[in-house]
Amino acid sequence: MTPASSPDAARRPTRFALLVSGIAGRTLDVAAVAPGERPWTDGTTVFVDAGASATDQIAALAVQASLIAAGSLEPRIVRRLSGRPALARRYLAVEGHRALAANSYLLPPRVRSLIDRDIAARADSPLASLATALGREPIASPPQAFGAIDPKRLRAARDRLQATAPTPEDARRPRHDARRELDEHAGSDDFGRVPEPFSGSTGGRGALGRLLQRMLALSREPGGGLQGAAAPRAARLVAGQARGTRLATGPAGALEAVAGVRRQGRTYPEWDIHRQRYRENWCTVRETDPRPRDPGPEVITGSPALRRPLARLALGLDRRHRQPQGDDLDIDAAVEERVEALAGVPPGEAVYIDSLRRRHDLAVLILLDISGSASMPSPSGQTVHDQQRAAAAALTTALHGLGNRVALYGFYSHGRSAVRLVRVKSFSDRLDATVMRRLGALVPGAYTRLGAAIRHGAAVLEDRGGTARRLLVVLSDGFAYDYGYEGSYAEADARRALAEARRRGTGCLCLSVGAGTEIAALRRVFGTAAHATVARPQELARVAGPLFREALRSAEFHRGLAQHSVHPRQQLKIPGR
Amino acid sequence: MTSAVRPFYVPAGTEEQVFKAAFRQGLSVMLKGPTGCGKTRFVEAMAYDLGRPLITVACHDDLTTADLVGRFLLHGGETQWADGPLTRAVRDGAICYLDEVVEARQDTTVVLHPLADHRRQLPIDRLGVTLTAAPGFCLVVSYNPGYQSVLKDLKDSTRQRMVAIEFGFPPPDVEEKIITTEAGVAQEAAAQLVRIGHAIRNAQTAGLREVASTRVLIAAGLLTAEGLRPQDAALAAIAGPLTDDPLVTAGLAELIGAYLDGEQA
Numbered sequence: 001m002t003p004a005s006s007p008d009a010a011r012r013p014t015r016f017a018l019l020v021s022g023i024a025g026r027t028l029d030v031a032a033v034a035p036g037e038r039p040w041t042d043g044t045t046v047f048v049d050a051g052a053s054a055t056d057q058i059a060a061l062a063v064q065a066s067l068i069a070a071g072s073l074e075p076r077i078v079r080r081l082s083g084r085p086a087l088a089r090r091y092l093a094v095e096g097h098r099a100l101a102a103n104s105y106l107l108p109p110r111v112r113s114l115i116d117r118d119i120a121a122r123a124d125s126p127l128a129s130l131a132t133a134l135g136r137e138p139i140a141s142p143p144q145a146f147g148a149i150d151p152k153r154l155r156a157a158r159d160r161l162q163a164t165a166p167t168p169e170d171a172r173r174p175r176h177d178a179r180r181e182l183d184e185h186a187g188s189d190d191f192g193r194v195p196e197p198f199s200g201s202t203g204g205r206g207a208l209g210r211l212l213q214r215m216l217a218l219s220r221e222p223g224g225g226l227q228g229a230a231a232p233r234a235a236r237l238v239a240g241q242a243r244g245t246r247l248a249t250g251p252a253g254a255l256e257a258v259a260g261v262r263r264q265g266r267t268y269p270e271w272d273i274h275r276q277r278y279r280e281n282w283c284t285v286r287e288t289d290p291r292p293r294d295p296g297p298e299v300i301t302g303s304p305a306l307r308r309p310l311a312r313l314a315l316g317l318d319r320r321h322r323q324p325q326g327d328d329l330d331i332d333a334a335v336e337e338r339v340e341a342l343a344g345v346p347p348g349e350a351v352y353i354d355s356l357r358r359r360h361d362l363a364v365l366i367l368l369d370i371s372g373s374a375s376m377p378s379p380s381g382q383t384v385h386d387q388q389r390a391a392a393a394a395l396t397t398a399l400h401g402l403g404n405r406v407a408l409y410g411f412y413s414h415g416r417s418a419v420r421l422v423r424v425k426s427f428s429d430r431l432d433a434t435v436m437r438r439l440g441a442l443v444p445g446a447y448t449r450l451g452a453a454i455r456h457g458a459a460v461l462e463d464r465g466g467t468a469r470r471l472l473v474v475l476s477d478g479f480a481y482d483y484g485y486e487g488s489y490a491e492a493d494a495r496r497a498l499a500e501a502r503r504r505g506t507g508c509l510c511l512s513v514g515a516g517t518e519i520a521a522l523r524r525v526f527g528t529a530a531h532a533t534v535a536r537p538q539e540l541a542r543v544a545g546p547l548f549r550e551a552l553r554s555a556e557f558h559r560g561l562a563q564h565s566v567h568p569r570q571q572l573k574i575p576g577r
Numbered sequence: 578m579t580s581a582v583r584p585f586y587v588p589a590g591t592e593e594q595v596f597k598a599a600f601r602q603g604l605s606v607m608l609k610g611p612t613g614c615g616k617t618r619f620v621e622a623m624a625y626d627l628g629r630p631l632i633t634v635a636c637h638d639d640l641t642t643a644d645l646v647g648r649f650l651l652h653g654g655e656t657q658w659a660d661g662p663l664t665r666a667v668r669d670g671a672i673c674y675l676d677e678v679v680e681a682r683q684d685t686t687v688v689l690h691p692l693a694d695h696r697r698q699l700p701i702d703r704l705g706v707t708l709t710a711a712p713g714f715c716l717v718v719s720y721n722p723g724y725q726s727v728l729k730d731l732k733d734s735t736r737q738r739m740v741a742i743e744f745g746f747p748p749p750d751v752e753e754k755i756i757t758t759e760a761g762v763a764q765e766a767a768a769q770l771v772r773i774g775h776a777i778r779n780a781q782t783a784g785l786r787e788v789a790s791t792r793v794l795i796a797a798g799l800l801t802a803e804g805l806r807p808q809d810a811a812l813a814a815i816a817g818p819l820t821d822d823p824l825v826t827a828g829l830a831e832l833i834g835a836y837l838d839g840e841q842a
Binding site: 015016017018019021022023024025027054058105106108109326327328329334337338341351355542 | 831
């Protein structure tokens with residue numbers, strides 16, 4: 001039941017969530033019971049009567065929280081109570097007092113008066129309470145505040161929890177399905193028209209429609225560059241690729257010109273872990289522009305919270321002469337000052353050398369994963385794509401606002417010959433509403449050839465970054481998957497690509513936002529590159545500072561090792577290690 | 578710097594013995610623990626017990642080696658060396674306490690290495706001398722492992738030159754005693770505050786970066802001693818400092834209301 005029956009937010013039982021978590025010692029939520037029900041819990045949420053007085057609600061919450069804290073609702077107990085309401089009531093009458101007494105230190109004063117010490121003394125564990133309840137002795141029925149134990153729903157909730165724990169397989173499966181269904185569809189339709197509902201950006205309904213839409217999202221970028229009405233073009237493009245045609249290496253010239261793609265594709269090697277060697281010129285990466293005429297909604301970046309942790313980032317430590325204070329004397333300034341003093345000119349006092357962080361010296365390229373897996377729902381409700389996009393917008397705005405050079409690209413792939421980087425903001429673009437609308441127009445689709453995208457991102461950074469310090473930020477759920485690119489092969493290639501970039505002095509940083517990817521899975525893909533996973537974009541501010549610093553430090557370390565034409569002044573900026 | 582009366586500190590374990598043993602053996606000490614659990618007060622009490630002056634440096638991320646060791650200043654036509662706090666402690670045999678040492682730049686903490694190990698020396702390259710620490714010198718650093726970051730950490734080479742003492746929040750009876758003494762409130766009021774503190778520490782909610790420390794509980798006690806209603810005191814001293822999030826604040830207010838029973842609407 002939703003709290004819709006009590007529209008006043010301040011009166012919602014959710015406000016007690018912190019209290020109930022404090023009493024139970026674990027994070028619990030609070031919601032309103034269905035009308036006529038007694039307070040109960042499913043182990044993660046405590047349900048109370050929103051209409052009762054605050055004191056009664058607190059008492060009911062404290063009882064349920066104490067039951068959870070005292071282990072009274074362990075599966076082995078709950079199993080015994082199943083289907084025996086009278087036993088459950090007798091058990092609650094004993095165990096409730098025992099649980100409260102065991103937790104009495106943390107109980108609010110009024111709740112403590114509920115405890116019947118005599119009954120509490122009859123059992124010293126949930127099992128003992130169960131034994132007492134199974135016995136023949138009379139037991140006074142539990143007070144109203146004790147609510148009820150609902151074995152059925154407790155078990156159902158626990159099963160649900162176990163079932164929804166995400167596994168990498170779960171996250172991957174829908175993409176396979178999508179491909180299979182699409183193949184079938186394309187086969188039967190033979191490049192023909194896609195029925196109308198699928199062609200609109202919001203028209204698709206039903207599972208197949210949504211899946212198709214996810215794939216058809218390809219048509220929003222001019223990568224295919226075919227002409228004609230929207231629906232057939234999308235169908236043709238996707239169908240062609242689903243059948244394995246190398247579209248991107250086809251007779252590109254005229255089509256690309258029409259589509260407005262200015263650059264030829266660039267080829268990159270791919271690391272084959274099975275043979276322990278590179279496959280030269282294996283992937284073709286092409287940059288594309290999002291079509292300007294279908295701009296999406298502008299992505300709003302609200303919080304300035306990211307600015308602070310990033311503000312001190314990669315500010316070059318400059319040795320500044322003629323400072324009013326500092327670590328060392330500036331001899332030239334001191335001599336001049338002396339001469340002036342002897343000549344009768346009032347002397348200045350700026351005679352020190354100080355190390356100040358003033359110069360922004362950082363180029364950041366953000367790679368945003370817009371493959372189909374990003375359209376998965378995130379635990380917080382929105383899709384992973386929404387969350388990642390918000391994070392990308394926040395990072396771009398914060399870094400740009402601080403005076404760094406920032407570029408933002410989305411990436412997806414459709415086989416090794418069709419890796420696309422969608423230019424949302426290049427280094428030279430101004431950061432304005434157009435950029436944010438282009439970002440808003442991105443729709444996730446297709447697959448993730450992570451290694452090629454990273455290699456191209458790193459190359460762009462080196463070519464056009466224009467600063468000594470470079471940072472590549474990859475926003476991805478960490479699932480690398482494409483044709484002939486999965487599992488350990490894909491993970492090894494992505495790791496390799498990151499290591500290559502680092503060896504050339506580009507810091508790498510990988511962020512998973514809202515995808516719920518396990519840290520172990522991220523580590524397989526991102527290796528030793530600095531990486532983190534956060535549940536919501538808002539939590540970025542917490543991890544951003546140290547993560548960025550770590551990424552930069554590792555890059556500088558490599559740069560120092562490689563002796564990559566380090567300018568004498570840069571050596572000053574490298575803090576000792 | 579040593580005060581006339583012993584700063585109030587109630588030991589929760591063997592930390593006093595460990596510290597004094599390390600001091601006598603010339604070992605450096607690292608204090609780990611959450612903010613507001615009594616690390617600074619502990620050092621003050623130890624400095625008093627051992628009869629050594631205490632020099633405290635609050636570290637920040639622009640702290641340079643020169644800030645710790647010293648620098649040349651220009652006076653008239655002459656250069657004049659000015660000792661930094663660390664050099665002063667080394668010369669005088671004082672306890673040098675570097676608070677939140679992870680905040681300092683990593684190149685800065687390296688200057689501590691020869692001081693922290695068996696050499697007990699401070700090389701000052703600007704003067705071209707190497708000072709040997711006077712008897713009674715003790716290097717103490719503190720840091721908060723959970724604070725700020727997963728990655729900002731002390732270097733292993735620094736850590737392994739130190740003896741570590743872990744701090745947690747004191748057990749309820751000790752914490753009650755601390756609040757009664759520090760804030761001058763009645764036992765019952767202190768017990769209520771401690772219970773609130775424990776419930777908040779217990780909640781493990783994602784909305785709070787840090788839990789209610791002994792320090793904020795004392796602050797709430799001090800406000801109560803000034804005549805404020807317990808709820809208002811707790812809201813101002815506990816809920817306010819812990820979070821800016823309106824939802825979490827509301828949750829904290831309910832929690833405080835449940836424990837400071839009676840005047841609730």
